[in-house]
Amino acid sequence: MDNTARIILHIDMNSYFASVEQQANPFLRGKPIGITGKNQERSVVATASIEAKALGVKTAMSTWEAKKVCPSIILWPGDPEKYSDIMHRFNAIYESFTPNVEPFSVDESFLDITEEAEDYFGATCMAQAIRSRLYEELGEHITASIGIAPNKLMAKLACETVKPNGLTVVRPHEILDLLDRSELEDLCGIGPRIKERLNALGIANFKQLREFPRENLEREFHSYGTWLHEAALGRVASAPLLFKEGLGVVTSQQEAKSYGHSYTLPQNTSDPRVLKRYLFGLADKVGWRMRRDGVVARRVTAFVRFGDPSTSLGTGFSSHGEQRTFQEPTADGMHLFQIAWKILEPISLVDVRLVGLSTSILSGDPTQPSLFKKERNMTSVLSALDELQHRYGSGIWKRGATLQTEFKSRSSGFHFDHEI
DNA sequence: TCTGGGGTCCTAGGACCC
DNA sequence: TCTGGGGTCCTAGGACCC
Numbered sequence: 001m002d003n004t005a006r007i008i009l010h011i012d013m014n015s016y017f018a019s020v021e022q023q024a025n026p027f028l029r030g031k032p033i034g035i036t037g038k039n040q041e042r043s044v045v046a047t048a049s050i051e052a053k054a055l056g057v058k059t060a061m062s063t064w065e066a067k068k069v070c071p072s073i074i075l076w077p078g079d080p081e082k083y084s085d086i087m088h089r090f091n092a093i094y095e096s097f098t099p100n101v102e103p104f105s106v107d108e109s110f111l112d113i114t115e116e117a118e119d120y121f122g123a124t125c126m127a128q129a130i131r132s133r134l135y136e137e138l139g140e141h142i143t144a145s146i147g148i149a150p151n152k153l154m155a156k157l158a159c160e161t162v163k164p165n166g167l168t169v170v171r172p173h174e175i176l177d178l179l180d181r182s183e184l185e186d187l188c189g190i191g192p193r194i195k196e197r198l199n200a201l202g203i204a205n206f207k208q209l210r211e212f213p214r215e216n217l218e219r220e221f222h223s224y225g226t227w228l229h230e231a232a233l234g235r236v237a238s239a240p241l242l243f244k245e246g247l248g249v250v251t252s253q254q255e256a257k258s259y260g261h262s263y264t265l266p267q268n269t270s271d272p273r274v275l276k277r278y279l280f281g282l283a284d285k286v287g288w289r290m291r292r293d294g295v296v297a298r299r300v301t302a303f304v305r306f307g308d309p310s311t312s313l314g315t316g317f318s319s320h321g322e323q324r325t326f327q328e329p330t331a332d333g334m335h336l337f338q339i340a341w342k343i344l345e346p347i348s349l350v351d352v353r354l355v356g357l358s359t360s361i362l363s364g365d366p367t368q369p370s371l372f373k374k375e376r377n378m379t380s381v382l383s384a385l386d387e388l389q390h391r392y393g394s395g396i397w398k399r400g401a402t403l404q405t406e407f408k409s410r411s412s413g414f415h416f417d418h419e420i
Numbered sequence: 421t422c423t424g425g426g427g428t429c430c431t432a433g434g435a436c437c438c
Numbered sequence: 439t440c441t442g443g444g445g446t447c448c449t450a451g452g453a454c455c456c
Contacts, residue, residue, distance in 0.1 A: 036424075037424040037425065038424085039424090042422090042423085042424085043423085043424055043425095044423060044424050044425095045424095046424065046425080060423075060424085061423090062422065062423055062424095064421075064422060064423095065422080065423090078424095078425095080425085080426080105426095105427090106426090222430085222431080223430080223431095224430080256427085257427085257428070257429095258426095258427070258428085259427095260425085260426070260427075261425080261426085262424080262425060262426085263424095263425090264423095264424065264425085305423095316423070317423075354424085354425095356425085358426095358427090
């Protein structure tokens with residue numbers, strides 16, 4: 001199939017996290033709500049309901065600011081596992097229409113319906129049918145916006161113009177018009193920094209971007225300049241960043257390239273014991289997900305964010321992170337923690353706000369039993385705990401060392417406060 | 421009293437090997 | 439004895455997405 005003749009759907013759930021909670025809880029329906037992280041006082045609004053958006057609440061606004069803008073807002077802690085489960089349900093619905101489904105994020109997917117729809121009229125009918133199925137199977141409060149265009153980038157941009165709960169079609173000859181009605185930063189791939197640098201070159205819209213000499217763009221942005229030039233023409237033949245495969249959708253299951261968790265502490269701390277405890281908890285969560293997926297890692301990155309009110313000057317928190325690469329891959333929370341702590345320990349851990357850990361350079365776990373008896377026993381304990389976690393959900397067990405209790409140093413098995 | 425938490429990809433310099 | 443180039447790995451940092 002010729003790439004220029006494709007028909008791509010981009011489906012984006014409206015105020016997704018908030019809609020899921022409103023569907024599940026009638027009390028929240030019709031009200032301004034904001035889905036947040038765990039420590040609400042130090043969190044941001046991950047998703048605002050349609051009602052909250054109407055009252056001025058924006059995504060990524062701090063909860064403090066959201067309450068100021070909208071005193072009646074109901075802040076509600078998010079449940080990422082639930083949102084991920086429901087994502088699988090709506091992707092299953094899409095797959096009943098076409099096998100060519102590419103999940104893009106927890107609430108967005110691309111569908112290539114070139115074969116199934118035949119033309120844009122057929123595509124519009126299919127989009128309506130998909131929305132009916134979503135309504136039937138997920139409920140009336142979880143709605144979607146749909147953009148239809150000849151490639152993924154333009155389908156996504158088209159979708160942005162009809163939020164919430166809209167449907168729009170952009171045919172090949174309408175692409176330049178769509179771009180010229182859009183702002184630079186509406187395009188997926190142009191963020192605040194790129195926009196700023198384009199503005200500095202005298203480029204304020206897509207018409208100017210299109211007419212700017214390609215070589216000059218490439219001198220400034222390297223390969224990204226090529227992409228910007230193509231994007232301004234409505235083409236994405238060789239996109240370096242988000243649309244690596246160009247125009248078509250990628251149906252093969254994308255394997256994760258990294259696993260990470262981070263946590264903003266309830267209060268800033270300079271106490272290494274507190275940081276160790278949280279870091280160990282994060283390492284266990286990461287390790288569990290890796291073992292669940294049957295992968296091991298050869299790199300660990302550990303990072304902290306500092307509270308530093310005196311140096312931030314309103315421009316953000318400073319942070320520090322380092323990585324270590326090693327030869328023996330692992331998915332054991334204890335190992336991950338030990339490596340991460342070796343990274344963080346030498347740093348001056350004063351007034352720390354957030355601690356985080358991630359793993360990368362992943363490969364399949366050969367699941368060969370260890371030669372060493374002690375390690376082999378530990379593997380079987382981990383397997384048993386993993387089985388518990390799989391059956392009863394994350395959080396069913398925790399290491400004694402991660403609990404804030406005076407007995408922690410006596411908990412058997414893990415001599416946490418001693419040499420590691 | 422004030423910014424979460426999960427990811428992806430690209431660039432560039434240094435070390436090291438052939 | 440001097441010097442070049444290619445390839446890979448490692449680390450740090452920056453930009454983007456939701």
